[in-house]
Each structure stands twice: as structure tokens, then as C-alpha cells.
Amino acid sequence: MIKHHPSSTLIAAHAAGELSTALSSAISAHCELCDQCQQLRRDAESELAFAIFAEPATPASTTMFAELCHNITELPTAAAEVAQTSRYVCINNHNYRLPNALQHAKLQPWQRFGPISRMRFELEQTDGVRMSLLHMAAGGQIPHHTHQGQEFTLVLAGSFADEDGHYQQGDIILRNGQHQHSPQSDEGCLCLTVVDAPLHFTKGLSQVLNLFGQSLY
Structure with missing residues (x-):
């Protein structure tokens, strides 16, 4: 639910x-x-x-x-068939079906950061906003961090949890500089993220981790 x-x-x-x-x-x-x-x-x-x-x-x-x-x-008639090249994405030998709203977007290749993989959408007009698919492998965790801007996360498959609750398919969550959390997933999950600034890690080797945050953005 x-x-x-x-x-x-x-x-x-x-x-x-x-x-x-x-x-x-x-x-x-x-x-x-x-x-x-x-x-x-x-x-x-x-x-x-x-x-x-x-x-x-x-x-x-x-x-x-x-x-x-x-x-x-006066618009030209659209082609009867449209290539569905982005209907599914594959990660860790698992195919995920994308929602209709995302199926015709251009996607870059997966980039892997340990248990976290990111596939960025190519947007014509960004204004600093980035949209990505973020996959967290089973047992994966993102280190404790806050946000320099706003982050919207939509769970497309699987589930994850943080200090504020548990989130499953369909849940959409807003995080900003008022929040600090460390998301983790027991079963693994695929999420859609929309962010307008990098993450800011608050614990551990923050300088090194914040380079990682720049990469995830």
C-alpha cells in the first residue's frame, strides 16, 4: 500500500x-x-x-x-510504430519495466558505485536539475548524508528504509537540508530520483564521500 x-x-x-x-x-x-x-x-x-x-x-x-x-x-503524422528502446532497464541480471512516463526518455549507461548504480536521464532543459534511476543492491546502504537542495525519490520496485520510515513501490519522498538519513535496502530497490544539488555526507570520511556525492548528483 x-x-x-x-x-x-x-x-x-x-x-x-x-x-x-x-x-x-x-x-x-x-x-x-x-x-x-x-x-x-x-x-x-x-x-x-x-x-x-x-x-x-x-x-x-x-x-x-x-x-x-x-x-x-498541420503537424506531420506520427509514425505508426515507435521503438520502445527504454521500456525496460536491466541491472544485476534483472529487468525492470519503466512507467509509461519514462519509457521514451534517453538514458545514459549505468555507472556503479559499490552497491549503488546510477543511470542518468538526458534532459534538454535541466536548470541544474538531474533525473536518474538509482539502483541499490540487496543489503546496500548509502552513507549518512543531508541535501544541499531538494531530492524527490520515487520507489519503482523493491523497498528501502531510513531513519524516518520504510518505503515501497509507489511511495514518493521529499528530502532537503532539514533531513539527515542513511537509506538502506534489505531486498534491493530501483528508484527514480530528481535532485537539484549534490548530496552532502555528514559522517565518516566526509571529504572522500562528498566526491562520491558529486558523482551521484
Whole structure:
């Protein structure tokens, strides 16, 4: 059962197209796994549509609508078949099916850091934001750290735990500079992460580990 959800404010911003490509993709992927948030998104979209069509038409808006319809009808016909090159990702001899929202994104090769592997998405517009698949092998752990910015984590498969709780498929978690934790996974997990700054490790050989944090970012 999914226990951790994005806020209704974040879902409304997603419905309005106000989020970055990376964060919007993460919310879309969560909604595919969560009936509750899927309904909240539909409600937000309905409210936006009602607000738009409730406004009285003006000559300018009528012209813009006509131009929009013309531009849509003039678009070239899409190919009937689209290559599904990113429907699955493979790590440690295990195939993971990606949510629909992520299936056509361009992915870089896996990079391995001990029990942690990262596969970064290629984004056209980043504004410092990075989106990655993060795989933690069974028994793996990320050393104790905090965040210099915001990190959204969506569990796509498996589960992990930290000092604040246990997270499983569909859970989406926000962490920032107010949080310090050390995620670990007994069974292994695949997560989608959206971050806007490197991790900052707070214990152990921090100088060496913070180079590792720069690499994970």
C-alpha cells in the first residue's frame, strides 16, 4: 500500500504544467502507480478546464484558439510504430519495466558505485536539475548524508528504509537540508530520483564521500 504521496499543491502545479520536465515525469510516474493521486490529478485538470472555458471569449482568445487548432492539424503524422528502446532497464541480471512516463526518455549507461548504480536521464532543459534511476543492491546502504537542495525519490520496485520510515513501490519522498538519513535496502530497490544539488555526507570520511556525492548528483 502506498503511504507517501506528493502534496495536492504539487499535483495541481503538475496538472497546470508548472513543474520542470524531470519533476513532472516523476509525478506522472507516481500517478501511474497510485489511484488516489491519479484521481487528484484528474480533479485538478477538470478544475483548470472549467476555469478556462468559464472565461468569456474575446476576439484575441478566439484567434489564438483558431491558430492552435490550425497548428495541430498541420503537424506531420506520427509514425505508426515507435521503438520502445527504454521500456525496460536491466541491472544485476534483472529487468525492470519503466512507467509509461519514462519509457521514451534517453538514458545514459549505468555507472556503479559499490552497491549503488546510477543511470542518468538526458534532459534538454535541466536548470541544474538531474533525473536518474538509482539502483541499490540487496543489503546496500548509502552513507549518512543531508541535501544541499531538494531530492524527490520515487520507489519503482523493491523497498528501502531510513531513519524516518520504510518505503515501497509507489511511495514518493521529499528530502532537503532539514533531513539527515542513511537509506538502506534489505531486498534491493530501483528508484527514480530528481535532485537539484549534490548530496552532502555528514559522517565518516566526509571529504572522500562528498566526491562520491558529486558523482551521484
